[in-house]
Amino acid sequence: YFDSYSHFGIHEEMLKDSVRTKAYQDAIRGNAHLIRGKVVLDVGCGTEGILSMFAAQAGAKHVYAVDSSKMAENAKQIIEANGFQDVITVIQGKVEEIDLPVEKVDVIVSEWMGYCLLFEAMFDSIIYARDRWLRDGGMLLPDKAELYIAAIEDAKYKEDKIHFWENVYGFNMSLMKRVAMFEPLVDTVHPDHICTSIRPLWNVDLLTAQKSDMQVDAPFELQAIRNDYVHALLIFFEVGFTQGHKPLWLSTGPHHKSTHWHQTVLYLNDVLTIAKDELIQGHIKIFPSSTSKRHLDFSLNYQFDGEVTLISSQLAPEFIDRLSMDSPTKRSTRRSHIG
Amino acid sequence: YFDSYSHFGIHEEMLKDSVRTKAYQDAIRGNAHLIRGKVVLDVGCGTEGILSMFAAQAGAKHVYAVDSSKMAENAKQIIEANGFQDVITVIQGKVEEIDLPVEKVDVIVSEWMGYCLLFEAMFDSIIYARDRWLRDGGMLLPDKAELYIAAIEDAKYKEDKIHFWENVYGFNMSLMKRVAMFEPLVDTVHPDHICTSIRPLWNVDLLTAQKSDMQVDAPFELQAIRNDYVHALLIFFEVGFTQGHKPLWLSTGPHHKSTHWHQTVLYLNDVLTIAKDELIQGHIKIFPSSTSKRHLDFSLNYQFDGEVTLISSQLAPEFIDRLSMDSPTKRSTRRSHIG
Numbered sequence: 001y002f003d004s005y006s007h008f009g010i011h012e013e014m015l016k017d018s019v020r021t022k023a024y025q026d027a028i029r030g031n032a033h034l035i036r037g038k039v040v041l042d043v044g045c046g047t048e049g050i051l052s053m054f055a056a057q058a059g060a061k062h063v064y065a066v067d068s069s070k071m072a073e074n075a076k077q078i079i080e081a082n083g084f085q086d087v088i089t090v091i092q093g094k095v096e097e098i099d100l101p102v103e104k105v106d107v108i109v110s111e112w113m114g115y116c117l118l119f120e121a122m123f124d125s126i127i128y129a130r131d132r133w134l135r136d137g138g139m140l141l142p143d144k145a146e147l148y149i150a151a152i153e154d155a156k157y158k159e160d161k162i163h164f165w166e167n168v169y170g171f172n173m174s175l176m177k178r179v180a181m182f183e184p185l186v187d188t189v190h191p192d193h194i195c196t197s198i199r200p201l202w203n204v205d206l207l208t209a210q211k212s213d214m215q216v217d218a219p220f221e222l223q224a225i226r227n228d229y230v231h232a233l234l235i236f237f238e239v240g241f242t243q244g245h246k247p248l249w250l251s252t253g254p255h256h257k258s259t260h261w262h263q264t265v266l267y268l269n270d271v272l273t274i275a276k277d278e279l280i281q282g283h284i285k286i287f288p289s290s291t292s293k294r295h296l297d298f299s300l301n302y303q304f305d306g307e308v309t310l311i312s313s314q315l316a317p318e319f320i321d322r323l324s325m326d327s328p329t330k331r332s333t334r335r336s337h338i339g
Numbered sequence: 340y341f342d343s344y345s346h347f348g349i350h351e352e353m354l355k356d357s358v359r360t361k362a363y364q365d366a367i368r369g370n371a372h373l374i375r376g377k378v379v380l381d382v383g384c385g386t387e388g389i390l391s392m393f394a395a396q397a398g399a400k401h402v403y404a405v406d407s408s409k410m411a412e413n414a415k416q417i418i419e420a421n422g423f424q425d426v427i428t429v430i431q432g433k434v435e436e437i438d439l440p441v442e443k444v445d446v447i448v449s450e451w452m453g454y455c456l457l458f459e460a461m462f463d464s465i466i467y468a469r470d471r472w473l474r475d476g477g478m479l480l481p482d483k484a485e486l487y488i489a490a491i492e493d494a495k496y497k498e499d500k501i502h503f504w505e506n507v508y509g510f511n512m513s514l515m516k517r518v519a520m521f522e523p524l525v526d527t528v529h530p531d532h533i534c535t536s537i538r539p540l541w542n543v544d545l546l547t548a549q550k551s552d553m554q555v556d557a558p559f560e561l562q563a564i565r566n567d568y569v570h571a572l573l574i575f576f577e578v579g580f581t582q583g584h585k586p587l588w589l590s591t592g593p594h595h596k597s598t599h600w601h602q603t604v605l606y607l608n609d610v611l612t613i614a615k616d617e618l619i620q621g622h623i624k625i626f627p628s629s630t631s632k633r634h635l636d637f638s639l640n641y642q643f644d645g646e647v648t649l650i651s652s653q654l655a656p657e658f659i660d661r662l663s664m665d666s667p668t669k670r671s672t673r674r675s676h677i678g
Binding site for chain 2: 012015016021022025047048050053054074077078081082161164168169171172173174175176
């Protein structure tokens with residue numbers, strides 16, 4: 001986590017992600033009456049400390065902006081350049097190791113979400129900070145997180161991605177099809193590709209969650225909204241700011257403006273020829289990889305009673321797919337679909 | 340190196356980079372009369388072993404395909420699927436540690452080049468393999484590498500990239516301008532942006548180079564081809580297959596079809612208002628970072644006697660820029676300029 005996010009380009013991408021930044025701005029501004037005169041802890045303040053500055057603008061008595069990266073020094077300078085140095089104290093260190101000159105804080109704000117919510121997410125630090133520093137009845141921004149699932153038609157991309165390997169400069173690399181399908185893809189999908197219901201898959205209340213809650217082991221049932229072909233499942237997340245004056249959700253779903261998180265696409269071994277109202281039932285697990293703390297493993301099991309077109313009998317003897325997210329592959333080619 | 344390149348998406352991108360793959364195909368096919376009946380070593384054969392299969396198709400007596408990554412197992416299976424298992428032996432291991440059942444090889448083929456040629460490049464392994472395994476008078480594919488430099492007009496992107504920081508959700512983050520300029524950018528630049536001569540900066544003969552030769556410390560002189568503004572320097576590389584029947588060059592320059600290497604853009608602190616025929620003289624160093632083996636540091640010093648528009652006096656007291664390439668930032672927004 002620490003290495004990859006100290007990279008400058010990523011901070012620029014996050015700031016330019018107006019859905020992300022504006023959701024936090026709205027949540028903090030909209031609850032200024034609850035933040036005024038309060039002590040705020042910003043977990044992972046990043047290079048620029050923008051969430052801390054939002055809190056200071058909202059009238060916080062004091063803000064502790066914590067980040068383990070050396071880029072915290074930048075945040076400090078930016079905070080000074082904007083005249084907030086008396087209100088915001090930047091502390092470089094892991095939230096698990098730092099000390100604060102207060103007993104408890106009233107509000108914890110953090111932007112901790114990774115791809116597919118859980119990839120390299122800063123969960124453990126949030127839970128630690130909550131248990132150690134948040135007063136009883138204090139406010140977490142955000143305090144809720146939810147994953148959604150749907151099925152998508154994606155023939156064109158699957159063709160490019162999978163059939164490409166059948167003839168590569170005259171060589172048969174069909175073996176790579178299986179590898180290609182193993183990797184969840186981080187991509188922005190146009191909502192027209194969704195051909196089933198969109199269903200909640202999993203949710204967590206960050207005010208009470210424990211570290212062990214931070215994995216998914218959940219059934220799903222999707223109903224086709226039209227006759228179509230299903231090539232992949234789509235997963236996306238929302239986080240909620242629900243403790244304040246009015247609940248506010250930051251959605252990374254395909255019906256909203258695209259974010260730097262995009263969505264996550266899991267290709268199926270099979271192509272399902274689905275008729276309107278038919279059901280896909282399944283079960284999905286998303287959990288930290290046993291081989292690497294930074295990886296995320298996906299396990300998918302599904303049943304479908306309609307027509308199944310196998311890509312290759314070799315690939316799909318049973319309806320179980322296992323996927324692993326390593327360095328997420330982003331498809332820039334499709335990002336223009338949603339602006 | 341080993342971690343990042345075992346990522347599947349990168350292999351797909353490389354194979355789909357037809358400039359890269361076809362250059363190797365042409366170099367191997369075009370010299371089939373020199374490869375027929377010979378022993379070939381493929382250093383870093385990757386997931387798919389395609390260069391080894393090109394060599395086998397060209398009639399090699401035997402090919403040793405070496406890769407340190409676990410993905411070598413994939414290459415082995417693909418090679419079997421294409422019926423080359425008797426000609427190609429896949430060996431998983433570092434080329435510095437493996438043993439071959441021959442005394443010397445006749446040909447070494449390798450695709451070792453990184454961004455800006457030198458970023459995470461597999462130089463040391465090539466030199467080791469050459470000294471240990473290549474017979475006297477043997478053939479290296481490629482055997483030459485060359486860097487080029489030019490200056491570009493890039494007002495629009497520099498505006499987006501640099502001036503963005505002056506007002507970020509109402510906050511002044513001008514400090515980040517300096518950080519933004521520190522990072523060389525990996526990007527495909529349209530040739531129309533080039534406003535000076537394109538000059539050779541540095542070259543190396545891989546048949547004789549030593550590890551210590553693999554850094555750049557070179558002067559340059561660029562002459563304006565029109566009245567324009569200079570915002571950045573552009574660096575790109577070519578590699579040459581010159582030992583065979585007919586010299587062949589793989590170019591990653593802006594006048595050729597775009598490759599997955601793109602080009603490298605170094606923003607200047609200053610904006611130079613250059614008149615036709617005026618000169619920019621300078622000196623550039625590119626060398627492994629002292630803080631991390633995987634990073635690449637750039638040091639740039641230049642003189643220009645024409646008009647200089649400073650972005651900020653704070654930023655550019657003297658004409659020295661130091662830049663460091665960490666995880667290269669790629670700009671997908673501009674990749675559509677060249678197809």
